[in-house]
Amino acid sequence: MVIEFWFSIGSTYSYLTVMRIEDVAQEAGAEVRWRPFDVRHVMVTQNNVPFKDKPVKAAYMWRDIERRAPRYGLSPRLPAPYPLAELVFANRVATLGAQQGWVADYTRATYRRWFEAGQPAGEEPNLSESLAEIGLDPETVIREAGTPDIEARLQEATAEAMDLGVFGAPSFVVGEEVFWGDDRLEDALDWARRGRLDQARHGGGARPPGLSR
Amino acid sequence: MVIEFWFSIGSTYSYLTVMRIEDVAQEAGAEVRWRPFDVRHVMVTQNNVPFKDKPVKAAYMWRDIERRAPRYGLSPRLPAPYPLAELVFANRVATLGAQQGWVADYTRATYRRWFEAGQPAGEEPNLSESLAEIGLDPETVIREAGTPDIEARLQEATAEAMDLGVFGAPSFVVGEEVFWGDDRLEDALDWARRGRLDQARHGGGARPPGLSR
Structure with missing residues (x-):
């Protein structure tokens, strides 16, 4: 049983998902396919930019994340730097990581620095420190992530996301069904x-998956 | 313990909340204050219109409601007519109902016709049939809802919503905290x-409040 996890480093709510999805999916017996894409391209294309020039909604988003983080055992320093100047490069690195098998580790490491240490993802020092932390050579990775092949793969993934009906991040795709938002992860697993x-699954009295250990 | 339920007849996700909030709040020991406002005015003012010219997101919204409705024992006929031509008048009637004590009954009745029989709220036959169903004289109510006093009260409520930080519907206000979306009702009650x-409260194995009877 596979759940496709479509995310962009740069999406704020994805922090909550990135940090918990492997635990939650494991308890549900699901395998996660990490699918980085360029959500900014999709949102601009679809006239669906969520927070720019919407200060009230943006303030709510930070408060909503702040209230929900403790539920998942997380302690972010909010607001995190936003938006990310290097969103595209951060996701090129993730694209390379998906090819090479370290996308989940990199994404967690870079989100932790972004949300818990205030270092924007996709640029220094976050970029090299996150890669070094997971045992990679930053210089090599950064060079490979800058190649036209990786650029093209990220663009292809972004086109595939749009074909599937993904319009925001995080999204979960199960068969033909799209689920949007960290708060829909349990729906997707159902x-x-x-x-x-x-x-x-909702409103009940038991402990949530991922918090039972 | 009071939870303010800010809603607009015209909001699609509010269907899920309108039909279940009294049961869920009662089980949580909370009292609901129904606060109709003009969400369209807020969203236009804040450049935050959710579905217009966003066909992918709109299609997702209908599917998301369709998937979630059975969880609450609901069987809507989707998509419901949208947007509502008479959103403002529908909420003037709700404003009068809040003064006179029948806002919850009217809102449930008019949403049921809108979402389950395909009749737009705020206009005939939905309007008069919903009012008659709850024991009111439609002609009298429609005349009173059209007065400048009720128009002013709805505008005042809309201004109050914006002052509180409400930017969409449904929203729940508990003290100084705003919770947005049907999927945040349990957070608000927490x-x-x-x-x-x-x-x-989330992801556990017990039955949700409102479905245990």
Whole structure:
């Protein structure tokens, strides 16, 4: 059972998902495919930019993340730097990581620095320190992430996201179904298991997946 | 313990909330204050119109509601007519209902016709049939809802919503905290009870409030 996790480093709510999805999916018996794409390109194309020139909604977003983070055992320093100047490069590195098998580790490391140490993702010192932390040579990775091949792969993934009906991040794709938002991760896992939402998953009294250990 | 429920008849996700909030709040020991306002005015003012000229996001919204409705025992006929031509008048009637004590009954009745019978709220036959169903004289109510006093009260409520930081519907206000979206109702009730989110409320295995009877 596979759940496609479409994300962009640069998306704020994706912080909550990036830090918990592997635990939650494992408890649900699902495998996660990490799919980086360029959400900014999609949102500009679709006239659906969420926070720019919307100060009230942006302030709410930070407060909403702040209230929800403790539920997942997270302690972000908010607001994090936003928007990211190097969103595209951050996701080129993730694209290379998806090819080479370290996308999840890199994405968690760079989000932690972005949200917990105030260092923008996709640029120094976040970039090299995150790569070094997961055992990679930053110089090599940065060179490979800058090649036209990786640029093209990220663009292809972004086109594929749009074909699937993905319009924001984080999104989860299960078969033909798209689920948008960190708050829909449990819905997506319900769908992966039984092709419908589980009435028992929301509002109940038990501990959430990922927090039971 | 009071939770302010800021809604606009015309908001699609509010269907899910309108039909369940009294049950869910009762189980949580909270009292609901129904606060109609003109969300369209707020969204236009704040450059935050959610679905117009955003067909991918709009299609997702209908599918998301369709998937979630069975969780609350609801069977809508989707998509419902949207947007509502008579959004403002529908909410003037709700404003009068808030004064006179029948706002919840009217709002449920008119949403049921809108989402389950395909009749737009705020106009005939939905308007008179919803009012008659809850024991009111439609002609009298429609005349009173058209007075400058009610027009002013709806505008005042809309200004109050913006002062509170409400930017969309449905929203829940608990003290100084704003929670936006049907999917934040449980968060708002957590906050009302203990001033933080309950880690146990999401993703667990028990039945949700409002579905246990």
